[in-house]
Amino acid sequence: MKFEITILGCGSAVPTSKRNCAAQVLNVLERYFLIDCGEGTQYQMRRFGIPYNRINNIFISHLHGDHFFGLVGLLSTLSLQGRRGDMHIYADSRLQKILDFTFKTLSTELTYNVIFHNLYRKEEIIYEDNILTVTAFPVSHRHDAPCTGFLFKEKERDKTIRKDMVDAWKVPIAFLQYLKKGQDFITPEGEVIENSRLTYPPVPCRSYAYITDTLCKDKFLPYAKDVDLLYHEATFGKEFKDLAKKTYHSTAEQAAIFAKKANAKKLIIGHFSSRYPYAECLLEEMNDIFPNALVCHDGDVFAIEQRKRYI
């Protein structure tokens, strides 16, 4: 029951020898979701053992090059490998124009369909399957590249039947599906057996919020509320608070305050300015505010374990 993030790149606009441009992969039960795709993302996936032919959905936060210049190379490689399945890309609509123009000019025909989903400047569920939803929400970056955050959240699962209790109360098999959904059981004698006596609550849903390239604002708190893992950009330390504001970025301290307010369980920071060869120095300004914070490195894997049921 995997739910884990692999950091492929945690650098910012100017990459360093240790940090590639932005990219991450979320693996939810072996479904792989690519989040941003800076230059060299395909190399990083190879390096860190991500089976990139299994990615069917790519989420691009915004159109600054460090978040998408690796996309054309990745799409080309997948085509060279003969991919057939559709690829869904969620991004600013200008990305479709750029890719279409590039492939058309090169007379390249991909072996598979690319399906674009335009990100509008509003909160919306942009992806949904039987186990997961992805909610997009606008954050506050430069006007030339409006930026979007993403909240990945497992769907609420059914309750689990308590076999011992169901047997004891002789609940008909046909009724079990209703028990799983939360209904109480009424015996032939008219006695109401509360659902909570017949079932275990579902295992808690896991969630991951990705917030990059933005001013740190309280209005994004609802999207990070109680998340298991929050990735928040921290391009700068608090000593560059003014520069962060001017460039529409955040400081590590701001990310920590945000994580605390959101009641996130864990915070990871990235998108570091190249002025920090070792971003661990940013931890100091976070420790007193939100101790459960970590600095990202390329190749780091953050697994969100399945929590026990609340019994």
Added chain:
Amino acid sequence: MKFEITILGCGSAVPTSKRNCAAQVLNVLERYFLIDCGEGTQYQMRRFGIPYNRINNIFISHLHGDHFFGLVGLLSTLSLQGRRGDMHIYADSRLQKILDFTFKTLSTELTYNVIFHNLYRKEEIIYEDNILTVTAFPVSHRHDAPCTGFLFKEKERDKTIRKDMVDAWKVPIAFLQYLKKGQDFITPEGEVIENSRLTYPPVPCRSYAYITDTLCKDKFLPYAKDVDLLYHEATFGKEFKDLAKKTYHSTAEQAAIFAKKANAKKLIIGHFSSRYPYAECLLEEMNDIFPNALVCHDGDVFAIEQRKRYI
């Protein structure tokens, strides 16, 4: 008096964990020339210590992605670093269209001028300064991406004055410039002193030929004739001769035969298919034909030493 090549990527269309896509840098007396620019080239330059802000000329052999998908990222990074000097790009004219469209769509204005030089399908000198010429010549690749080879050659230098002889013959200082160019000296008494008695011949010119993504053909021999170093693609071993022909590529054996016919002093091969995790296996088919051949790896540096004068 450097004249050296750094291999930034020697992979082919599908890169591997050990081989980036195609890119090399030629350093001639601290003038840096970038040859091809596959995805991740800017990372490789950082990794191998190439000061990429000192590159003023970029030569793109052809428009398959593995040879140019790193260009937009490199140009963007240079702009973020505030570059001012002109950047010259020599490439298929469609590249200009793609870059123009991309930057325009993103509302990106680079901090410097990019000057495009279209590569026509003919032999021509495309670059010249006081010490070097670069000759472009068409090779035989797929029709959707016509490919160009490049010959980098030092210019013939002046002869060196033999001070002892010049003093002995009392050659006027004003005449030394003519001696350097090869003129004989005539004494006031009318005696002709041959130039060769008054000068040393110039040091030999160094040269490097770059031939990639092509069928191996004898008609390219003039461009590699007597070169100090020849890079020839060897996507395949001779066991895939038919596949090489079909895909407009070459085998290692063909590259060796070509190097021998061209009388190249040294051959390096690259652009290996991902089916060869260790391309050393290709050396065997070359040894008997052209023993002075080497397999490229990312990060390899091949220095062409200044040869002694022919005295």
